[in-house]
Amino acid sequence: MGFVEDIRFKEFGARCVFFDRFGGVSNYPFDSLNVSISVEDTRENVEENFEIIKSELKAEHIATLNQIHSNKIVKFSRDKKFDADGLYTEELFVFLGIKFADCLPISLMDVKKRIIMAIHSGWMGSYLGISKEAIETFKNLGLNPKNVIATIGPHICKNCYEVKEDVASKFPERFLTTRKGKIYLDLSSVNIEQLVESGVKRENIIDMNICTFENKSFFSYRRDKICGRNIGGIMLIDTNQK
Numbered sequence: 001m002g003f004v005e006d007i008r009f010k011e012f013g014a015r016c017v018f019f020d021r022f023g024g025v026s027n028y029p030f031d032s033l034n035v036s037i038s039v040e041d042t043r044e045n046v047e048e049n050f051e052i053i054k055s056e057l058k059a060e061h062i063a064t065l066n067q068i069h070s071n072k073i074v075k076f077s078r079d080k081k082f083d084a085d086g087l088y089t090e091e092l093f094v095f096l097g098i099k100f101a102d103c104l105p106i107s108l109m110d111v112k113k114r115i116i117m118a119i120h121s122g123w124m125g126s127y128l129g130i131s132k133e134a135i136e137t138f139k140n141l142g143l144n145p146k147n148v149i150a151t152i153g154p155h156i157c158k159n160c161y162e163v164k165e166d167v168a169s170k171f172p173e174r175f176l177t178t179r180k181g182k183i184y185l186d187l188s189s190v191n192i193e194q195l196v197e198s199g200v201k202r203e204n205i206i207d208m209n210i211c212t213f214e215n216k217s218f219f220s221y222r223r224d225k226i227c228g229r230n231i232g233g234i235m236l237i238d239t240n241q242k
């Protein structure tokens, strides 16, 4: 098993981790750390993969959503599975996990008030302004966006994410490039702009610059069509930091 981690969060008592596709029990084409039962993998395999992830993170709970490409953000609750694309918590050892295979998994934390959030942002979520909604949610909780750090995990990059006119027309020109008659969309910049316009400092936002389409350590729906889903997100591990 492998993962990439944004170690900035450790200083604030949190872990921001995005797992690659290895180290699980699922078979081809879901090999092997698939976390989605919406693909044709078996429930047993997926459940075992969640146990592997839980033990690797030393998490008490792994929270996921029924992701619906919306801009809806909810507060984590142990007994409820939400149709939404973002969730937040102040609880320790609850890993807020986003399932992804090209879409952007984004982790956020208010490092002063110690609240964490994970969101899922594909073109629809980006169009609906989920990153803006994320910061609005924080503001409604009394948080100051100046104290927020954010990480954009592995996703399909601006050089690989080809879109058709129907999607392209929903975004300003500055997020689009055209090469050989094909249009490409830069979803990372769309989300970064929403975060910055909402008050997050640009220097507090990192894009890990890992492309799921190019890097075969990750599932990519665009590349493989029938494939699993990766998981990545954020967890609080210690209240006694800063």
Ligand SMILES: [Zn+2]
Pocket: 156, 157, 158, 159, 160, 161, 211, 212, 213, 214
């Ligand atoms: Zn790429």
